[in-house]
Amino acid sequence: GKGPYPYYMLKEVNEQPNIMRKLTTLYLDAKGKPKIDHKLLDKMNQADRLYIIGAGTSYHAGLVGKNLFEKLVHIPTEVHVSSEFAYADPILSKHPFFIFLTQSGETADSRVVLTNVNKMHYPSLTITNVDHSTLSREADYTLLLHAGPEVSVASTKAYTSQIAVEAVLAKALGEVKGRQIAVDFNLRHQLSLVATGMQSVIDQHAKINQMAKKYFVKSYNAFYLGRGTDFYVALEAALKLKEISYIQAEGFASGELKHGPIALIQKNTPVVGIITQKKTAALSRSNLEETASRGAKTFTIVRRALAKPGDSFILPDVDEMLTPLLSVIPAQLLAYYTSLNKGLNVDQPRNLAKSVTVE
Numbered sequence: 241g242k243g244p245y246p247y248y249m250l251k252e253v254n255e256q257p258n259i260m261r262k263l264t265t266l267y268l269d270a271k272g273k274p275k276i277d278h279k280l281l282d283k284m285n286q287a288d289r290l291y292i293i294g295a296g297t298s299y300h301a302g303l304v305g306k307n308l309f310e311k312l313v314h315i316p317t318e319v320h321v322s323s324e325f326a327y328a329d330p331i332l333s334k335h336p337f338f339i340f341l342t343q344s345g346e347t348a349d350s351r352v353v354l355t356n357v358n359k360m361h362y363p364s365l366t367i368t369n370v371d372h373s374t375l376s377r378e379a380d381y382t383l384l385l386h387a388g389p390e391v392s393v394a395s396t397k398a399y400t401s402q403i404a405v406e407a408v409l410a411k412a413l414g415e416v417k418g419r420q421i422a423v424d425f426n427l428r429h430q431l432s433l434v435a436t437g438m439q440s441v442i443d444q445h446a447k448i449n450q451m452a453k454k455y456f457v458k459s460y461n462a463f464y465l466g467r468g469t470d471f472y473v474a475l476e477a478a479l480k481l482k483e484i485s486y487i488q489a490e491g492f493a494s495g496e497l498k499h500g501p502i503a504l505i506q507k508n509t510p511v512v513g514i515i516t517q518k519k520t521a522a523l524s525r526s527n528l529e530e531t532a533s534r535g536a537k538t539f540t541i542v543r544r545a546l547a548k549p550g551d552s553f554i555l556p557d558v559d560e561m562l563t564p565l566l567s568v569i570p571a572q573l574l575a576y577y578t579s580l581n582k583g584l585n586v587d588q589p590r591n592l593a594k595s596v597t598v599e
């Protein structure tokens with residue numbers, strides 16, 4: 241049941257710190273070495289390219305995974321929306337390895353791709369929350385998310401669990417390849433920082449509720465901006481908001497704004513900047529200011545080390561590869577409180593089903 245929570249979504253958002261701790265003990269030993277089946281790692285080690293396939297929020301988790309695999313393993317990684325990839329006649333590399341991200345393990349769009357992959361005898365892994373689900377049974381390997389049942393239609397804990405499992409896998413494969421950056425990546429420590437950091441964000445729910453009221457509740461549109469992994473989180477943040485609050489929310493790459501979307505900015509349009517990456521922080525800030533100077537109501541979600549006076553929401557510091565695990569939490573809660581304050585059914589938004597078993 242929901243326990244003391246009015247909606248499953250809030251319960252599931254609140255479960256995330258403990259899930260990070262659970263995944264740490266299940267997937268990393270006391271010395272921080274990944275506990276991943278060596279047969280899976282051998283198979284992945286033979287690949288020349290990874291293909292991550294998913295839909296919706298799982299696709300967004302895949303985008304974050306690309307950064308982890310490319311940094312820690314140095315393997316080219318493509319991320320595709322399953323419904324598109326299924327009919328795209330893709331030109332594959334010589335030795336592809338497929339990773340399916342799916343909370344439910346039942347998404348028809350993703351299953352079509354896996355069926356084709358199996359016909360071609362390419363190796364595959366499903367990362368899912370549901371043991372014995374269809375995509376788990378049909379792939380060569382499975383890694384479980386161990387997030388517990390996700391009931392709310394809006395996916396939250398599955399997204400962060402998927403990223404955490406991708407991080408474990410990327411570290412494991414990077415170590416197999418003898419990559420020093422993977423050996424040095426102290427994921428055990430980082431995930432404990434993430435868990436504590438998530439909790440400190442969740443503890444600021446009253447402030448986030450106020451921000452939802454001030455920026456979103458009366459708005460018919462809203463924008464999230466970011467660069468790199470911050471852009472990937474902007475896509476997920478916008479999806480969460482549109483799903484349960486029915487606000488037309490979009491995530492944009494900060495630098496793309498001036499190539500079109502900035503035409504949408506009017507007086508009081510809410511624009512959220514996600515800023516966690518050192519290399520792009522200054523550019524992201526100036527892109528955000530360009531919207532402010534056109535009347536946007538801007539606010540920032542910023543990693544502490546990059547914070548400036550006037551920033552709206554400060555995130556605790558973690559490794560830059562893992563900041564999506566923290567920056568997504570205020571976005572999940574902003575969506576939650578916007579939906580709640582609008583009096584909507586948070587857990588069961590219109591037109592949506594929890595698992596989409598038709599193409």
Ligand code: F6R
Pocket residue numbers: 295296297298299341342343344345346347350393394395396479480483594595596
């Ligand atoms: C968004 C959401 C959907 C799912 C998508 C894929 O909150 O829940 O976008 O992420 O339908 O579902 P799975 O991960 O079960 O394949």
